Amino acid sequence: DVVARLRGILKQKKIGHTGTLDPAAQGVLPVCLGTATKLCDMLTDRTKTYRAVLLLGRDTDTQDTTGETVFADEAGALALEEERVREAVMGFLGDYDQIPPMYSALKVDGKKLYELARAGKEVERKARPVTIYELQVESIELPRVVMSVTCSKGTYIRTLCYDIGRALGCGGCMEQLTRTRVGSFLLEDSLKLDEIEALARAGQIEPYILGVEEVLADYPAIHAKTEADNLARNGNPLFKNQVQESASPQEGQGFRLYDSGQRFIGIYEYRTDKRWFKPQKMFLS
Numbered sequence: 001d002v003v004a005r006l007r008g009i010l011k012q013k014k015i016g017h018t019g020t021l022d023p024a025a026q027g028v029l030p031v032c033l034g035t036a037t038k039l040c041d042m043l044t045d046r047t048k049t050y051r052a053v054l055l056l057g058r059d060t061d062t063q064d065t066t067g068e069t070v071f072a073d074e075a076g077a078l079a080l081e082e083e084r085v086r087e088a089v090m091g092f093l094g095d096y097d098q099i100p101p102m103y104s105a106l107k108v109d110g111k112k113l114y115e116l117a118r119a120g121k122e123v124e125r126k127a128r129p130v131t132i133y134e135l136q137v138e139s140i141e142l143p144r145v146v147m148s149v150t151c152s153k154g155t156y157i158r159t160l161c162y163d164i165g166r167a168l169g170c171g172g173c174m175e176q177l178t179r180t181r182v183g184s185f186l187l188e189d190s191l192k193l194d195e196i197e198a199l200a201r202a203g204q205i206e207p208y209i210l211g212v213e214e215v216l217a218d219y220p221a222i223h224a225k226t227e228a229d230n231l232a233r234n235g236n237p238l239f240k241n242q243v244q245e246s247a248s249p250q251e252g253q254g255f256r257l258y259d260s261g262q263r264f265i266g267i268y269e270y271r272t273d274k275r276w277f278k279p280q281k282m283f284l285s
Contacts, residue, residue: 002029002193009197010205018043018182020105022158024066027179028187036212038281042267043215046183047133049150052174054089054161056080056143059171061117062103063158067173076170077143086137088167089147092160093135097127101159130155144175184218212283213264219256222268222277226260233259233284237276238268254280 003015016037018030027050032039057077060067100106102117102125116123134150145164149157158174165172180187191199191208199205224232228242238257240249249255249270255277257268266282 002031005193006031006196009193009200016040019048019153021179022064022177024064025177025179027177028182028185028190029179030182030185033209035283035285036215038283039212039215042281043183045153047150047152048155048179048183049134049148049181050157051138051146051148051178051180052157052161053176054145054147054164054172055175056085056145056165056168056172057170058173059162059165060173062173063101063156063162064174064177067103071171073170074143077168077172080142080168080170082140082142085140085142085145085168088164089137089145090135091167092164093132095129095131096163098130098156098159098163099127100125101156101162104156128154132160148180150181184215213256216256216267219254219267221256221258223258223262224260224265229259229261232257232265235266235279235282237274237278239274239276243277249277 003017006015007013010033012033014034014037016032018032018040021027021029030043032043055065057072057074058065058069059071060069100113102122103114106113106125108116108123108125113123113125131152132149132155133152134148136148138146138148149160151157157177161172161174178187196205196208199208223244224238225242225244228238231242232238243257244260251270251272253270255268255270257265257277259265263284265284267280268277269280270276271278
């Protein structure tokens with residue numbers, strides 16, 4: 001829906017998003033335009049931070065408050081001690097195996113899980129490893145718990161809420177969710193769709209569009225030697241002796257590659273087996 005509206009606002013067909021948000025959620029959604037759509041999969045992999053409100057005492061089929069209640073124990077939730085709640089929440093810090101919810105866009109045998117769920121079918125889902133890098137309980141006012149979560153790609157905050165409710169024995173679901181960060185993209189730097197539309201109408205949207213190099217600033221820069229410029233510009237791998245930097249790259253490490261004239265070429269990944277930098281994404285126009 002965001003992409004469709006932006007196509008109309010920006011009068012540009014080639015637009016891509018970097019990770020869906022639940023219909024009831026809000027927050028940061030980086031969107032790529034034109035050739036920058038090559039960044040979509042790279043940005044999807046970045047860590048994300050959320051501010052979530054967990055409602056204890058209720059399980060739903062969607063694992064959030066928009067769904068149908070399948071179990072409720074409000075009295076049990078209200079009787080909990082805050083310290084026990086805090087310990088249960090913090091018990092999910094680190095790595096854990098999470099079973100994706102039925103109401104999700106994951107596919108099983110070519111069909112999205114939410115389509116099967118809406119048809120009244122439930123299928124077995126394999127648990128997937130996810131990582132909760134940071135977890136902070138901001139406040140507890142039972143039956144609600146407000147928490148901040150920084151997590152890996154593929155983590156469902158709805159399911160985290162459900163799992164915490166199960167650990168406490170009273171059930172739990174997500175009441176509210178705001179994505180506050182995706183990689184280096186922060187909520188306070190974001191624009192709402194209506195603000196983007198107003199800026200576009202006024203012809204003032206350009207300053208708010210980041211260049212590809214800005215988005216990739218966390219990748220170290222390397223430069224091709226003059227004699228290797230043509231190889232780099234044509235998307236060929238470069239050996240270590242064909243770049244100017246003498247630092248020791250690590251296996252799989254990504255770099256921003258420039259030619260000897262400071263022209264940005266793309267993202268290259270180092271491979272130790274052949275001691276070369278292999279092109280991953282080319283942005284040279």
